[in-house]
Amino acid sequence: xxxxxxxxxxxxxxxxxxxxxxxxxxxxxxxxxxxxxxxxxxxxxxxxxxxxxxxxxxxxxxxxxxxxxxxxxxxxxxxxxxxxxxxxxxxxxxxxxxxxxxxxxxxxxxxxxxxxxxxxxxxxxxxxxxxxxxxxxxxxxxxxxxxxxxxxxxxxxxxxxxxxxxxxxxxxxxxxxxxxxxxxxxxxxxxxxxxxxxxxxxxxxxxxxxxxxxxxxxxxxxxxxxxxxxxxxxxxxxxxxxxxxxxxxxxxxxxxxxxxxxxxxxxxxxxxxxxxxxxxxxxxxxxxxxxxxxxxxxxxxxxxxxxxxxxxxxxxxxxxxxxxxxxxxxxxxxxxxxxxxxxxxxxxxxxxxxxxxxxxxxxxxxxxxxxxxxxxxxxxxxxxxxxxxxxxxxxxxxxxxxxxxxxxxxxxxxxxxxxxxxxxxxxxxxxxxxxxxxxxxxxxxxxxxxxxxxxxxxxxxxxxxx
RNA sequence: GGCGGCAUAGCCAAGCGGUAAGGCGCGGGUCUGCAAAACCCUUAUCCCCGGUUCGAUUCCGGGUGUCGCCUCCA
Numbered sequence: 341x342x343x344x345x346x347x348x349x350x351x352x353x354x355x356x357x358x359x360x361x362x363x364x365x366x367x368x369x370x371x372x373x374x375x376x377x378x379x380x381x382x383x384x385x386x387x388x389x390x391x392x393x394x395x396x397x398x399x400x401x402x403x404x405x406x407x408x409x410x411x412x413x414x415x416x417x418x419x420x421x422x423x424x425x426x427x428x429x430x431x432x433x434x435x436x437x438x439x440x441x442x443x444x445x446x447x448x449x450x451x452x453x454x455x456x457x458x459x460x461x462x463x464x465x466x467x468x469x470x471x472x473x474x475x476x477x478x479x480x481x482x483x484x485x486x487x488x489x490x491x492x493x494x495x496x497x498x499x500x501x502x503x504x505x506x507x508x509x510x511x512x513x514x515x516x517x518x519x520x521x522x523x524x525x526x527x528x529x530x531x532x533x534x535x536x537x538x539x540x541x542x543x544x545x546x547x548x549x550x551x552x553x554x555x556x557x558x559x560x561x562x563x564x565x566x567x568x569x570x571x572x573x574x575x576x577x578x579x580x581x582x583x584x585x586x587x588x589x590x591x592x593x594x595x596x597x598x599x600x601x602x603x604x605x606x607x608x609x610x611x612x613x614x615x616x617x618x619x620x621x622x623x624x625x626x627x628x629x630x631x632x633x634x635x636x637x638x639x640x641x642x643x644x645x646x647x648x649x650x651x652x653x654x655x656x657x658x659x660x661x662x663x664x665x666x667x668x669x670x671x672x673x674x675x676x677x678x679x680x681x682x683x684x685x686x687x688x689x690x691x692x693x694x695x696x697x698x699x700x701x702x703x704x705x706x707x708x709x710x711x712x713x714x715x716x717x718x719x720x721x722x723x724x725x726x727x728x729x730x731x732x733x734x735x736x737x738x739x740x741x742x743x744x745x746x747x748x749x750x751x752x753x754x755x756x757x758x759x760x761x762x763x764x765x766x767x768x769x770x771x772x773x774x775x776x777x778x779x780x781x782x783x784x785x786x787x788x789x790x791x792x793x794x795x796x797x798x799x800x801x802x803x804x805x806x
Numbered sequence: 807g808g809c810g811g812c813a814u815a816g817c818c819a820a821g822c823g824g825u826a827a828g829g830c831g832c833g834g835g836u837c838u839g840c841a842a843a844a845c846c847c848u849u850a851u852c853c854c855c856g857g858u859u860c861g862a863u864u865c866c867g868g869g870u871g872u873c874g875c876c877u878c879c880a
Contacts, residue, residue: 412878496875497810501808545878566880569878571875572875596880599879639811648817648818654829655818655829658829658830703827706820707828717844794841
C-alpha cells in the first residue's frame with residue numbers, strides 16, 4: 341500500500357517518497373498573530389495535523405515546522421490602534437492560537453519559529469539574493485526581480501505575462517517592474533524596525549518562510565502546505581526566493597487545503613461573517629469542530645452553518661456513545677483482545693486505504709462508523725465475549741486517535757455523591773416496581789444534566805444537554 | 807480577460823468504466839415497565855446535451871449553474 345498525495349505543482353496525485361527514509365520534513369504556513377484565529381485558519385492546522393498523525397501512524401518520524409508571522413503590516417496597524425507594542429500583541433495571540441489549536445487537539449509542532457527570531461537568517465537570505473542579482477535595493481526597500489526567475493508561475497500555473505495585468509505598484513514603491521515583490525520594507529517613522537545593510541526596516545511577508553524552511557528543515561523539504569489562497573503569490577514567491585538561491589526544489593510536494601465558507605458565502609471581514617475559533621468552541625465541543633472539518637476531503641471547500649455543525653454533533657455523538665458503551669461493558673474487564681483478529685485488521689486495512697488516498701478522511705471516518713455499527717451489534721448480545729468488545733474498543737481508539745478525535749472523555753468519569761445516591765434510589769424504586777417514582781427521579785437527573793439509560797448490565801449514565 | 811475547483815437522495819458527503827460507501831434527518835418496526843441507546847426495514851439511476859465503449863455517475867466535447875485565485879488573506 342502506498343500513500344499518495346495531491347501535488348499542486350503537478351496537479352496530480354503522486355506516490356509519496358520521502359527524501360530520507362522513514363522521515364518527513366514538513367512546513368505549514370502559520371498565522372499572522374494579530375488577532376484570534378478564525379475557522380479558516382483552523383482548517384490547515386487540523387488537516388495537516390491529521391496528515392502528520394497519519395505519517396506517524398505509518399511509522400514516519402515527522403519534523404513539523406509551522407511559523408508565526410509576528411511582524412507585518414497588519415500587526416503594525418493593530419499596534420497603532422490599540423496602543424500596544426507589536427511584540428505584546430504577537431505574544432498575546434500566539435498564546436491564544438496555541439490554546440485554540442490545542443482545544444482542536446492539534447499536536448504541538450516540532451517547532452514554531454517566529455519571524456522576529458529569524459531576523460539574521462532573513463537578512464542573510466536577502467543579501468544573497470542581491471549578490472546573485474535576483475534582488476535589488478531601492479530607497480531602503482529591497483525587491484525581488486521576478487522576471488529573472490525563469491520558473492516563476494510554475495506552482496500557480498500562470499505565465500508571467502498573464503500575471504502582469506493584476507500586478508501594480510503602490511505609491512512610494514520603487515519597483516523596476518510591477519511584478520516584483522518586497523523582500524524588505526523600509527520602516528516609516530515610529531514603526532518597529534531592525535537594522536539591515538539597506539537601512540532600518542522589516543522583512544516582507546514571503547521571505548520569512550524561505551529563511552525558516554532553510555534554517556529548520558534544509559534546502560529541499562518533503563511537504564510544504566497551507567491554504568489554497570497561498571498558492572499565489574505567497575508560495576510562488578517562496579519558490580522564487582529559495583530556488584533562485586539553492587538551485588533545487590524547495591519542496592517535493594505542495595499541499596493546499598480548500599477554504600471554509602459561511603452559509604455558502606465567502607468568509608470575510610467586509611461581509612462580517614468571520615467566525616473565530618475562540619468563539620465557536622464556546623458553543624460547540626472543539627472535537628466536534630475537528631470532526632466536522634475532517635468529514636470533507638481537505639482540498640474541497642466546506643460550508644459552515646449551525647445546521648451542519650449540529651448534524652456533526654449528532655454524528656460524532658454516535659461514535660462517542662458506542663465507545664462509552666463499550667467501556668461500560670468493560671468496566672471490570674482487565675484482559676486482552678483475542679490477539680490477532682482478522683476483522684479488526686480488515687478495518688485497519690480499509691482505514692489505511694482511505695488515508696493513503698490523499699488523506700481521504702471522509703472515507704476513513706466511514707470506517708469508524710462501520711466499526712461502531714458492528715460493535716453495537718456485538719453490544720446487543722449479553723453473552724458477547726469481553727475480549728471481542730475489547731477488540732472493538734481498541735481498534736476504535738487506535739483509528740480515531742490517528743484522526744485526532746478523542747472518543748474518551750475524562751470529564752464524564754466523575755459523579756457527585758448526591759447524584760450517585762439518587763441513581764441508587766431510583767434503582768431501588770425500579771426493583772420495587774415503583775416506576776412513577778423512578779421516572780420522577782430520572783427526570784430530575786435529566787434536568788441536572790445526567791441522562792440515565794437502563795441496560796441489562798445495569799444503569800448507565802452520561803452527561804447530556806439540559 | 808488568465809488559471810482552477812465543484813455540481814451525487816430532504817441535508818452533508820464518498821465513489822470515478824460494470825446500474826451508487828458513510829453520516830444527519832424523515833417514516834415504519836424490534837428491544838424496554840416507560841424511556842434512552844441500539845438494531846432491522848424504508849429514503850438516488852448521480853445538472854443538461856452530444857460522443858467513445860458491450861457498458862459511463864465515472865472518460866472526451868459542448869452547455870448551464872456555482873465557488874475560488876489572479877490585491878492582504880487559511
